[in-house]
Amino acid sequence: MVNVTGSFISPSADATVSPQLFAPAGLIASVLDGFTIWKFLVTMFVGAVLYDQFKYHYLKGAIIGPAYKIPFMGPFLESVNPKFTEYKAKWDSGELSCVSVFHKFVVIASSRDMSRKIFNSPTYVKPCVVDAAHKLLGKTNWVFLDGKAHVDYRKGLNGLFTRQALSCYMPRVEEVFNEYFKRFLDNSAAVDHKPTPWMPQFRELMTALACRTFVGYYMSEEAVQKVADDYYLITAALELVNFPIILPYTKTWYGKKAADMVLDEFSKCTAKSKARMAAGGEVSCILDAWVKAQQDSAKYREKLAKGIPVDDSEKPAQVLRDFSDFEIAQTIFTFLFASQDATSAATTWLFQLMADRPDILEKVREENLRVRNGDRNTGISLELIDQMTYTRAVVKETLRYRPPVIMVPYLVKKDFPITDKITVSKGSMIIPSVWPATHDEDAYPNADSFEPERWITGDAEQQTKNWLVFGTGPHYCLGQNYAVSSLIAMIGKASLEMDWEHFPTAQSEDIKVFATIFPQDDCLLNFRPRA
Numbered sequence: 001m002v003n004v005t006g007s008f009i010s011p012s013a014d015a016t017v018s019p020q021l022f023a024p025a026g027l028i029a030s031v032l033d034g035f036t037i038w039k040f041l042v043t044m045f046v047g048a049v050l051y052d053q054f055k056y057h058y059l060k061g062a063i064i065g066p067a068y069k070i071p072f073m074g075p076f077l078e079s080v081n082p083k084f085t086e087y088k089a090k091w092d093s094g095e096l097s098c099v100s101v102f103h104k105f106v107v108i109a110s111s112r113d114m115s116r117k118i119f120n121s122p123t124y125v126k127p128c129v130v131d132a133a134h135k136l137l138g139k140t141n142w143v144f145l146d147g148k149a150h151v152d153y154r155k156g157l158n159g160l161f162t163r164q165a166l167s168c169y170m171p172r173v174e175e176v177f178n179e180y181f182k183r184f185l186d187n188s189a190a191v192d193h194k195p196t197p198w199m200p201q202f203r204e205l206m207t208a209l210a211c212r213t214f215v216g217y218y219m220s221e222e223a224v225q226k227v228a229d230d231y232y233l234i235t236a237a238l239e240l241v242n243f244p245i246i247l248p249y250t251k252t253w254y255g256k257k258a259a260d261m262v263l264d265e266f267s268k269c270t271a272k273s274k275a276r277m278a279a280g281g282e283v284s285c286i287l288d289a290w291v292k293a294q295q296d297s298a299k300y301r302e303k304l305a306k307g308i309p310v311d312d313s314e315k316p317a318q319v320l321r322d323f324s325d326f327e328i329a330q331t332i333f334t335f336l337f338a339s340q341d342a343t344s345a346a347t348t349w350l351f352q353l354m355a356d357r358p359d360i361l362e363k364v365r366e367e368n369l370r371v372r373n374g375d376r377n378t379g380i381s382l383e384l385i386d387q388m389t390y391t392r393a394v395v396k397e398t399l400r401y402r403p404p405v406i407m408v409p410y411l412v413k414k415d416f417p418i419t420d421k422i423t424v425s426k427g428s429m430i431i432p433s434v435w436p437a438t439h440d441e442d443a444y445p446n447a448d449s450f451e452p453e454r455w456i457t458g459d460a461e462q463q464t465k466n467w468l469v470f471g472t473g474p475h476y477c478l479g480q481n482y483a484v485s486s487l488i489a490m491i492g493k494a495s496l497e498m499d500w501e502h503f504p505t506a507q508s509e510d511i512k513v514f515a516t517i518f519p520q521d522d523c524l525l526n527f528r529p530r531a
């Protein structure tokens with residue numbers, strides 16, 4: 001080994017080095033001799049760090065973002081526990097900003113127009129939900145379809161959310177509210193009306209509502225309860241950025257187990273619905289409606305194949321193929337997945353906002369009694385909901401003021417020239433934001449104030465470009481009419497049957513991000529029956 005002792009001298013002046021310079025084999029042997037495994041690893045590490053930084057800067061280009069990336073992981077620790085204030089800081093930093101976490105380069109769009117551009121650019125982007133969603137929902141799930149395949153699949157589902165179809169599910173909606181409002185009253189009485197965080201109970205209510213409207217009574221009471229209990233594990237597994245593989249006993253692992261349980265339950269429900277609908281049963285839930293549409297299509301196809309003349313009036317609105325029990329279960333699961341967190345968030349804010357604004361709640365109550373001609377036991381129907389102009393304004397203002405889904409992750413599938421100067425590279429995640437559009441002062445003056453009147457006497461209804469609460473473009477929310485109608489039905493009925501009190505804390509107005517947004521203190525409430 002070269003051992004130049006003493007002061008700094010030229011290696012060639014060292015008698016032990018000179019001969020090696022003219023003996024290549026000896027030199028390589030010497031270098032290799034000094035090149036220990038540690039030196040090799042350190043060199044590789046430094047190379048990887050430099051490559052990681054270089055790649056980040058290459059992808060970043062003119063986009064606003066941190067000057068350097070924390071080697072490899074980026075701000076991973078922040079994204080494990082995302083804070084609303086951090087998202088807000090990103091939105092405020094510019095209309096396009098970026099961050100890189102592990103191998104993922106993420107671009108966040110804040111302005112309404114940038115967000116709309118992403119939602120409406122299916123040539124360049126497709127929804128990516130979050131990495132873990134592929135593992136939980138299954139890679140073959142329809143929500144990951146793109147282009148024509150997605151449009152065609154979705155056409156077959158549109159019929160499940162028409163007005164006529166929604167009317168069939170309204171009795172389920174009412175039954176679930178009856179059951180859960182009673183639970184709210186019992187649970188509150190059981191703790192002597194002490195303030196209790198109600199967000200978990202709202203999540204349970206919304207899971208039960210989803211299960212009953214989606215799969216009716218094919219699912220047992222116990223199974224509904226199990227899904228309601230375990231669903232938060234699925235949400236917890238769906239953070240924006242997760243560790244790339246599912247390790248035992250991690251959030252994604254528990255989430256996957258819960259998702260498999262839900263899929264199994266929905267598959268069993270599908271088998272029961274197929275048998276009941278084949279025997280001529282009435283449509284009572286979304287699952288029945290879809291199974292019936294498939295069975296009607298099969299009969300139609302069979303007649304055509306046999307050459308039996310079929311009148312145009314007998315042709316189903318959409319001629320569907322047959323779907324396996326598992327495929328149907330997977331699709332119904334996407335409805336639960338898409339609705340659960342968003343409707344739970346909307347419900348929590350709605351109850352909190354109403355309790356904090358008794359004058360507005362009183363108007364909701366007055367309207368609900370009036371449209372029921374003074375009989376508060378009148379059942380919910382779409383016709384009744386149509387007459388609730390004020391209650392609808394309250395629901396829409398809640399969704400604007402606290403949009404449950406603040407951001408929608410998309411994946412760039414082809415280099416995306418989003419502005420003249422910026423092209424977002426293929427493989428990046430790109431996220432249109434909803435919050436800044438619904439808090440845009442130009443569209444909604446006094447945007448940080450809760451004012452339902454803006455939907456009645458103001459021009460909020462005309463600000464369609466800013467109404468990104470349910471997305472826009474080819475993937476806009478399939479369940480939006482159902483969601484708005486059931487929220488109107490819920491708060492109207494609750495206003496007639498219960499009094500509830502909110503116990504504000506210093507954190508009630510702070511926003512917690514748990515897939516969707518909730519009050520940081522989980523909304524401390526109590527409930528009492530109304531005489």
Ligand code: HEM
Binds near residue numbers: 468474
């Ligand atoms: C307040 C409640 C809800 C909110 C705020 C909400 C919001 C959203 C948003 C922002 C998207 C993404 C749209 C886009 O990428 O352009 C979406 C998609 C979707 N939502 Fe909702 N949603 C709600 C309730 C529901 C309900 C109740 C259902 C089902 C019954 C549902 C089913 C879906 C489906 C299936 C998609 C994906 C559509 C596609 O990819 O074609 N959502 N929703």
